[in-house]
Amino acid sequence: MAKAEIVKEFDKQDVNFRTFRNDFVQSQLRVITLQMEKNGDVVMDEVDKKSTNSFQIPSHTKSEERYKFVTAHHPEETVSVTMGEPCFENQCSYEAVIKVFDHIINVANVKDGNESRKWTMVGCDGLPYTLGSRIIDNYSVCHDCKMEFDDAAEFEEHKNYRSHCTNIPYSDCQKYMNLMMLPVLGHYEINMSKALMKLLWDVIIIDLAKMLGFKSIKALQACQVLQECVLLFSFSFSDHHKTWQILQIFMFAMAQELLHPYCRQQVLSCRTPTVEGFYLWLAKVSNPNFKFMSDVVFTSCLALHVLRAGTRRNNSTAIQAGKFKFSPLFFGLNMPFYMETFIRDSFVRVQCPHDILAFIEKNESYSVSGNESKGEGGDFVLENFNRKTKMWVPAGLPDKPKWLQVCRNIDILEKVHDHLHSIFNTKQADDEYEFSYDISKEIFDFRCIVRQSKYLAKPFQVEEHKTLSGKTLDYDLVNFMEMQTK
Numbered sequence: 250m251a252k253a254e255i256v257k258e259f260d261k262q263d264v265n266f267r268t269f270r271n272d273f274v275q276s277q278l279r280v281i282t283l284q285m286e287k288n289g290d291v292v293m294d295e296v297d298k299k300s301t302n303s304f305q306i307p308s309h310t311k312s313e314e315r316y317k318f319v320t321a322h323h324p325e326e327t328v329s330v331t332m333g334e335p336c337f338e339n340q341c342s343y344e345a346v347i348k349v350f351d352h353i354i355n356v357a358n359v360k361d362g363n364e365s366r367k368w369t370m371v372g373c374d375g376l377p378y379t380l381g382s383r384i385i386d387n388y389s390v391c392h393d394c395k396m397e398f399d400d401a402a403e404f405e406e407h408k409n410y411r412s413h414c415t416n417i418p419y420s421d422c423q424k425y426m427n428l429m430m431l432p433v434l435g436h437y438e439i440n441m442s443k444a445l446m447k448l449l450w451d452v453i454i455i456d457l458a459k460m461l462g463f464k465s466i467k468a469l470q471a472c473q474v475l476q477e478c479v480l481l482f483s484f485s486f487s488d489h490h491k492t493w494q495i496l497q498i499f500m501f502a503m504a505q506e507l508l509h510p511y512c513r514q515q516v517l518s519c520r521t522p523t524v525e526g527f528y529l530w531l532a533k534v535s536n537p538n539f540k541f542m543s544d545v546v547f548t549s550c551l552a553l554h555v556l557r558a559g560t561r562r563n564n565s566t567a568i569q570a571g572k573f574k575f576s577p578l579f580f581g582l583n584m585p586f587y588m589e590t591f592i593r594d595s596f597v598r599v600q601c602p603h604d605i606l607a608f609i610e611k612n613e614s615y616s617v618s619g620n621e622s623k624g625e626g627g628d629f630v631l632e633n634f635n636r637k638t639k640m641w642v643p644a645g646l647p648d649k650p651k652w653l654q655v656c657r658n659i660d661i662l663e664k665v666h667d668h669l670h671s672i673f674n675t676k677q678a679d680d681e682y683e684f685s686y687d688i689s690k691e692i693f694d695f696r697c698i699v700r701q702s703k704y705l706a707k708p709f710q711v712e713e714h715k716t717l718s719g720k721t722l723d724y725d726l727v728n729f730m731e732m733q734t735k
């Protein structure tokens with residue numbers, strides 16, 4: 250039953266994603282044709298000439314415009330965020346997750362008898378999400394003797410042997426039934442970025458990293474460490490912003506280079522480039538570099554972009570379309586916790602009651618500032634608070650009591666902080682502004698590198714599949730994207 254629902258969901262998300270893809274291709278076609286018109290020379294465009302002087306910044310990469318292709322669904326009233334009591338557990342394990350569950354139930358006062366909060370949502374990263382979901386499935390308490398079980402089969406045996414809970418459905422005996430797990434969007438996005446870095450690092454991102462100034466061996470090592478980190482769990486907030494910028498530059502530059510030969514051909518024969526025309530043209534392309542890059546850019550990279558836009562604008566349709574179209578990469582690259590996370594999350598959404606689904610969809614992300622393009626997943630909202638608390642904790646390894654003290658008083662401390670800023674008339678740093686500077690020049694520069702390398706120069710010639718710097722790749726990589734969806 251549910252399996253058929255998921256298959257239907259894939260079809261639905263395919264249709265939704267196609268709308269976003271068409272919009273994206275359309276906007277990029279516009280950028281290229283505008284550049285051709287401005288240049289007045291179709292055969293040799295600006296990228297060929299490398300004449301950056303006259304290069305005008307296309308509006309689509311400006312940060313305030315970036316996510317507007319997705320409709321915003323933030324509530325009219327600004328959300329209020331309250332920092333809860335922290336629970337100190339390091340190393341994610343079943344034991345740690347259980348401790349956190351008990352802590353949440355206690356602090357949030359989640360109880361059957363409590364009319365104002367019978368159940369609550371718990372958002373987290375893929376590993377605790379997976380472990381937590383398994384715990385919810387398997388942990389039970391016998392109503393008759395209060396004995397606890399961590400295995401559903403053992404509980405069943407106990408019921409039969411003792412004739413306990415004979416008329417009570419299993420779900421009523423589940424110890425953590427009042428908690429509902431949700432994978433949070435910030436970490437979802439980080440893991441999608443990790444997957445793309447893993448897939449593309451040797452093929453092309455390494456060349457982009459060099460272009461961006463990671464030139465010395467030390468800097469390149471740092472960048473490689475960044476990529477290694479990407480594959481592990483330790484991953485800082487600012488590292489993710491670097492990765493995000495690299496992937497954005499890559500996506501826009503590569504998309505424009507993939508569209509360019511089609512556009513030039515159309516304009517040269519006095520026809521208008523169209524989205525449908527491009528897809529028809531692309532279907533005939535046989536060059537492995539070209540095929541692989543168009544799959545990566547117009548599916549995986551764009552899925553990440555659409556998910557980010559959906560998060561920024563609290564748009565569930567975009568978020569789900571992004572998750573579904575990206576999901577084959579988690580399987581292809583063997584990222585087990587996100588494979589299970591994706592499947593569980595999809596099942597929850599097709600199986601839960603309608604009003605609960607509506608609640609989830611209404612609260613995918615939160616814009617604390619009220620800005621319609623600055624929504625974030627609950628994890629990044631919390632991360633902002635964590636950073637604020639760190640400011641008040643003395644340098645060095647923070648001890649638990651100090652941290653607890655700061656967390657409990659963060660609202661008051663923030664007021665003091667704001668007041669001091671107003672007294673001294675100093676400006677507070679806006680992180681979003683800091684991280685979203687214009688990347689048009691980098692996009693253009695990377696296009697020049699791709700064009701110069703002739704990496705995409707022969708769309709209709711079957712050649713060896715290579716990295717941008719000319720190393721031979723496994724031809725199967727081209728079929729990689731297709732293979733995963735089977």
Ligand SMILES: [Zn+2]
Pocket residue numbers: 391392393394395396407411413
């Ligand atoms: Zn019992």
